[in-house]
Amino acid sequence: MNAKKLCGVANAKLNAFVTWTALDRTNLSAGRTLAVNYFIVAVILFFAQLLFGMIAATQFIFPNFLYGWLDFSVNRMVHINAMIVWMLYGFIGCTYWLLEDESQTEIVGLKYGKLAFWVLTIAVAVVVLVYLFIQIGAGNDTSLWLINEGREYIEAPRWADIGIVAVVLTFFYNVVATFSKGKWSGIAGVLTLDLVALAGLYVAGMFYMTNITHEQFWWWWVIHLWVEATWEVLVGVIMAWSLMKLLGVRRKIVTTWLYIEVALMFGSGILGLGHHYFWIGTPEYWLTIGGFFSALEPIPLVAMVVHAMYDAGSHSFKNSNHPAVAWIIAQAFGNFFGAGVWGFMHTLPQINLYTHGTQWSASHGHLAFFGAYATINIAFFYLAIQHWRGDVWMSGGAQNAWRWKWALGLLNVGVVGMTIALLIAGYEQSFIERAVEGSTWSGYFSAQNHPSFQSAMVWRWCFGLMTFAGLILLIWDLLTIGKGETRKMAVVDAE
Amino acid sequence: MNENPLWASESFWKKVSVWVTAGSFLILVVLTLDSLSQTEVGGKRVQAYSVINKKIDYIYQADLHKFMPVIGETELLFGKEFTEEEAEKLVTLGKKTTQAKNCMNCHTLLGNGAYFAPDLTKAWLDKGWLSKELREDLMIKFLLDPENNARTFGSNRKMPNLHITPDEAKGVVAFLKWMSSIDTNGFPYNFKTIYATEE
Numbered sequence: 001m002n003a004k005k006l007c008g009v010a011n012a013k014l015n016a017f018v019t020w021t022a023l024d025r026t027n028l029s030a031g032r033t034l035a036v037n038y039f040i041v042a043v044i045l046f047f048a049q050l051l052f053g054m055i056a057a058t059q060f061i062f063p064n065f066l067y068g069w070l071d072f073s074v075n076r077m078v079h080i081n082a083m084i085v086w087m088l089y090g091f092i093g094c095t096y097w098l099l100e101d102e103s104q105t106e107i108v109g110l111k112y113g114k115l116a117f118w119v120l121t122i123a124v125a126v127v128v129l130v131y132l133f134i135q136i137g138a139g140n141d142t143s144l145w146l147i148n149e150g151r152e153y154i155e156a157p158r159w160a161d162i163g164i165v166a167v168v169l170t171f172f173y174n175v176v177a178t179f180s181k182g183k184w185s186g187i188a189g190v191l192t193l194d195l196v197a198l199a200g201l202y203v204a205g206m207f208y209m210t211n212i213t214h215e216q217f218w219w220w221w222v223i224h225l226w227v228e229a230t231w232e233v234l235v236g237v238i239m240a241w242s243l244m245k246l247l248g249v250r251r252k253i254v255t256t257w258l259y260i261e262v263a264l265m266f267g268s269g270i271l272g273l274g275h276h277y278f279w280i281g282t283p284e285y286w287l288t289i290g291g292f293f294s295a296l297e298p299i300p301l302v303a304m305v306v307h308a309m310y311d312a313g314s315h316s317f318k319n320s321n322h323p324a325v326a327w328i329i330a331q332a333f334g335n336f337f338g339a340g341v342w343g344f345m346h347t348l349p350q351i352n353l354y355t356h357g358t359q360w361s362a363s364h365g366h367l368a369f370f371g372a373y374a375t376i377n378i379a380f381f382y383l384a385i386q387h388w389r390g391d392v393w394m395s396g397g398a399q400n401a402w403r404w405k406w407a408l409g410l411l412n413v414g415v416v417g418m419t420i421a422l423l424i425a426g427y428e429q430s431f432i433e434r435a436v437e438g439s440t441w442s443g444y445f446s447a448q449n450h451p452s453f454q455s456a457m458v459w460r461w462c463f464g465l466m467t468f469a470g471l472i473l474l475i476w477d478l479l480t481i482g483k484g485e486t487r488k489m490a491v492v493d494a495e
Numbered sequence: 496m497n498e499n500p501l502w503a504s505e506s507f508w509k510k511v512s513v514w515v516t517a518g519s520f521l522i523l524v525v526l527t528l529d530s531l532s533q534t535e536v537g538g539k540r541v542q543a544y545s546v547i548n549k550k551i552d553y554i555y556q557a558d559l560h561k562f563m564p565v566i567g568e569t570e571l572l573f574g575k576e577f578t579e580e581e582a583e584k585l586v587t588l589g590k591k592t593t594q595a596k597n598c599m600n601c602h603t604l605l606g607n608g609a610y611f612a613p614d615l616t617k618a619w620l621d622k623g624w625l626s627k628e629l630r631e632d633l634m635i636k637f638l639l640d641p642e643n644n645a646r647t648f649g650s651n652r653k654m655p656n657l658h659i660t661p662d663e664a665k666g667v668v669a670f671l672k673w674m675s676s677i678d679t680n681g682f683p684y685n686f687k688t689i690y691a692t693e694e
Contacts, residue, residue, distance in 0.1 A: 063652040071655045072611045073600035139592025139663045150594030152608055210587045213534045213541050216605060252505060259508035263515045270519035279682035280605045281541050282530045353684050357606035357614055439683030441623040444613040445648030
């Protein structure tokens with residue numbers, strides 16, 4: 001009886017909340033309704049990512065915080081998994097968002113797409129609950145199948161892996177069938193081939209191996225070829241489409257740029273995989289190949305900055321959605337600095353010998369994932385909300401514009417601050433633990449106990465809090481922006 | 496003047512992107528096949544599991560300018576000589592235990608993982624285990640009851656009790672010993688092993 005009452009209250013609160021947001025789904029096409037479902041879950045997981053990141057950051061300062069209840073390993077796992085999954089949700093949402101517009105037809109197989117969304121979402125919820133409440137298992141296959149595979153970034157148990165592949169195949173069917181029914185384009189072609197690679201690569205990480213060198217070899221096939229190759233190309237596709245829509249850039253220009261970016265991205269990124277093969281037992285030639293090709297990896301990111309800035313500048317920044325364009329500019333720079341510059345700084349083997357497995361990687365990881373992927377997804381959240389409200393005005397002089405500007409500022413300054421704090425910690429660790437003390441356990445703790453490391457962790461926590469505040473403001477803004485706006489969306493002139 | 500030269504045309508870059516992607520991927524596949532064959536268990540880079548019966552050290556090779564694993568005479572683990580099959584079974588139990596206990600989200604293995612706890616690549620050789628006579632016992636006790644045998648080095652960071660069974664603990668120690676024999680191209684640099692301290 002009590003449970004029933006509780007459900008009733010929760011349902012009433014939810015209904016009141018939905019009424020308060022005043023968002024009307026009849027403004028969206030069928031494909032875009034599915035896209036916003038993905039965006040909603042993405043934002044919830046983004047919140048979870050930051051919440052568990054804050055708990056883990058607190059444990060660096062107070063190791064006894066939640067000790068034995070929610071240990072660092074659990075928080076860190078939820079932190080990075082929530083990130084990977086929310087970004088994937090975001091990318092799937094972006095693809096559904098542009099699919100009908102790009103193919104100029106209605107989405108094919110919508111009911112399968114909807115089913116896949118619910119299957120994936122329930123699976124993610126179950127995986128997270130198991131992470132939080134069961135946490136670990138015995139050293140056998142049952143644990144790897146049902147609880148946790150214990151492999152950074154792709155910890156999801158094997159049953160979930162199989163579910164993820166099934167969902168991605170359904171998503172892929174939606175995309176290919178819709179383009180086949182409607183119109184193919186350069187953007188559609190690159191997107192389709194990229195999704196084949198993205199789905200296929202995941203399978204490389206679905207096997208148990210006792211030989212840890214082989215295991216990490218294939219593990220990097222998934223992680224690196226996702227985040228430093230196929231995800232980057234996916235962002236290129238999304239960026240290309242959005243520059244046409246937001247600024248009115250000519251299709252021929254964005255498509256040509258997209259091909260150039262694909263050539264540069266895959267030309268450097270595929271063999272750039274070698275920078276993960278320096279120290280895991282693999283042959284020495286990877287030092288040369290990995291060093292050389294990963295040194296080239298920033299080049300396509302420079303190209304993307306030029307592309308976005310040139311197009312925005314040549315249109316005098318006149319556009320139909322100011323927050324979205326601001327986040328796209330943030331993406332161009334964040335991707336270049338986070339993935340490009342911060343990656344390059346420690347990618348050569350002569351440096352990486354000392355920086356591998358230190359806070360350097362955390363510094364690079366924070367700026368790169370945020371700069372390259374969080375930003376573009378946030379830009380799409382703004383695009384989505386504009387149409388969901390019925391194509392309202394979001395250009396200059398919009399109501400409460402301070403909210404999106406402050407959210408943008410807090411999130412970007414927060415992440416950059418964390419990046420610098422972690423970089424200082426990484427430098428200190430490389431010198432004291434690695435170079436001076438030779439990576440022994442006592443060397444590790446000498447570095448961790450050092451005042452400059454400790455204070456860097458406090459600064460990281462403070463900037464983490466700033467990032468968290470930025471996210472809360474962002475969510476508030478996304479829920480309210482354009483509410484009560486009567487002006488229609490600005491029309492951008494096509495070239 | 497040609498308005499759209501070849502180097503600026505869409506069709507040219509389309510072809511370039513396809514060829515560059517296909518070419519890079521082909522090279523990666525060839526290198527992958529070579530790397531996998533060079534890193535089979537029992538080869539020069541990744542030792543057979545029965546290496547756990549031997550003394551493993553990690554010594555600077557002046558001619559190569561790097562540290563290399565050195566496999567020495569017999570030095571039994573838990574006082575027992577394992578066949579290759581038995582050793583594989585034990586190391587497999589240890590590896591699965593490290594995955595099921597989520598070690599990688601605090602520690603690094605071969606430098607990969609999280610940075611809340613020390614790297615495990617050469618943990619078997621760490622001088623923190625005091626002497627080679629005490630090492631096995633200290634490692635097992637630590638894994639079984641980390642709270643009471645904490646090795647915090649003044650950091651106040653303690654490994655939680657992961658409910659590891661005695662068999663799993665032996666497996667983890669065997670896995671760590673085997674992993675320490677992998678040729679990691681000189682990573683970590685300047686690492687002084689438990690043997691270097693003793694000598």
